[in-house]
Amino acid sequence: MDLELNGKTAIVTGGSRGIGKAxxxxxxxxxxxxxxxxxxxxxxxxxxxxxxxxxGQRIIPITVDTGDDVSVKAMVAQAxxxxxxxxxxxxxxAVPGGGPPPPLSEITKDMFWDDMNVKVMGYLRAAQAVAPxxxxxxxxxxxxxxxMAARNAGSTIxxxxxxxxxxxxxxxxxxxGPDGINVTxxxxxxxxxxxxxxxxxxxxxxxxxSEEEIEGQMASGNSINHFVDAREIxxxxxxxxxxxxxxxxxxxxxxxGGLGTAIHY
Numbered sequence: 552m553d554l555e556l557n558g559k560t561a562i563v564t565g566g567s568r569g570i571g572k573a574x575x576x577x578x579x580x581x582x583x584x585x586x587x588x589x590x591x592x593x594x595x596x597x598x599x600x601x602x603x604x605x606x607g608q609r610i611i612p613i614t615v616d617t618g619d620d621v622s623v624k625a626m627v628a629q630a631x632x633x634x635x636x637x638x639x640x641x642x643x644x645a646v647p648g649g650g651p652p653p654p655l656s657e658i659t660k661d662m663f664w665d666d667m668n669v670k671v672m673g674y675l676r677a678a679q680a681v682a683p684x685x686x687x688x689x690x691x692x693x694x695x696x697x698x699m700a701a702r703n704a705g706s707t708i709x710x711x712x713x714x715x716x717x718x719x720x721x722x723x724x725x726x727x728g729p730d731g732i733n734v735t736x737x738x739x740x741x742x743x744x745x746x747x748x749x750x751x752x753x754x755x756x757x758x759x760x761s762e763e764e765i766e767g768q769m770a771s772g773n774s775i776n777h778f779v780d781a782r783e784i785x786x787x788x789x790x791x792x793x794x795x796x797x798x799x800x801x802x803x804x805x806x807x808g809g810l811g812t813a814i815h816y
Contacts, residue, residue, distance in 0.1 A: 554793035557582030560634040561792065562627065564617055564677060565643035567594040569744040570696060572602075573781035574641050577789040579606035586630040588615040589644060609634075617644045617673025618665070627680035636688060639792045640681045642674040643696040645712075652706035666708050671715045678723055682732065691732035692792045695720050699740040699807050702815065713738070717803055724801030733800040735791050740807025741769060743780045774809030 561578050565571035566587030575585045579602055587602075587610060589595055595612035603610040611633050615626035631637055646666050653662070674695050685691025697720075700706045701713035717736050724734040751769070755762045770778040787806045790796055805815070 552795065554581055554790065554795055556789070556793050559638040560584045560586075560636055561639035561641060562586045562588060562630050562637060562677070562681065563641040563643060564588045564615065564673070565645060565696070566641075567591060567598045567612075569746070570739060570742060570781045570784050571641070571643040572598055573744075573785040574643065574788045575610065576602055576606065577782065577785040578639070578641075578792060579603075579608040579610060581789060581793075582608065583639065583792075584609040584611075584634055586611045586613055586626075586634060588613045588626050588630070590614060590616055615644070617676060618669040620676055623673070623676040624680050627677065627684075631684055637681050637684045638688075638690065639692045639694075640677055641694045641696065641788060641792070642677055644673055645670040645696075648709075652709060655707065658707060663708055663711075666712050667715065670712050671719065674716060675719060678719075678734075682727060685732050686727070686730045689731045690794075691727070691730075692796070693723065693727075693732065693734040694788050694791050695734070695736040696788075697736045697738050697803070699738050699805065699810055701738055701803070702805070702813065703811060720803070721801040728800050733791075733796065735796075735799055735801070736803045737784065737788055737791070738803055738805045738807060739784050740779065740805075740810045741772060742784055743778050747778075772810060773807055777808055779806065779808050 561583050563571050563575045566575045567589040575587050579585050599610040599612040613626050616622040646669050695716050697713040697716040700709035701717050720736040751762050751765045755765045784806050
């Protein structure tokens with residue numbers, strides 16, 4: 552299937568590594584010029600060089616702090632100038648996770664607001680900045696990367712922020728749909744990224760079992776018994792970014808290999 556993406560442009564926040572990097576790669580392989588944006592310049596520069604060489608597309612690194620209004624507006628303005636227009640926004644920048652979520656007694660207002668400001672408000676800031684550019688052209692796609700904590704308890708702040716992203720997605724879809732802009736949200740579950748090998752090695756050492764056993768445990772958490780890779784999330788996002796996804800607007804797509812037993816309808 553031709554996704555009809557050749558010649559389009561995109562911004563991917565959180566695009567220097569992990570799921571964001573995989574998304575930027577797949578978009579570029581479909582002929583999209585991509586701005587990747589995150590806080591760290593060194594990782595951005597390395598990723599941009601790698602993906603440009605691999606795909607032959609323009610991969611432009613721009614630093615941004617999605618927790619800051621001025622920084623987001625400046626990034627979008629710079630991206631628009633560099634690319635000529637903005638067709639696609641993939642919101643993926645978030646406070647880095649690591650380790651188990653804190654117990655109730657250890658949750659602080661600073662932890663909560665930092666998480667919500669960078670991810671939820673950060674996504675909204677980016678959408679606000681790109682929406683007029685897309686409206687002027689009568690077409691656009693905004694894909695918000697959330698997570699399965701929106702559907703599962705176990706991480707108080709994680710669930711709150713991801714449910715908020717879902718609510719924002721539906722509201723933006725209703726507001727922008729008449730202007731030719733589709734807005735969707737993708738919920739990854741546990742996903743293999745560049746960090747996974749170290750995590751598996753650490754758990755294996757701590758539990759005194761093999762890395763193969765740890766990986767098997769991680770893969771067994773979904774109904775396909777497969778540890779979903781970041782590139783497999785990127786395939787879903789790339790389709791949603793395309794004109795072929797016109798029928799999907801305001802909805803959530805779970806990309807976690809059938810995690811859980813609840814029925815969502």
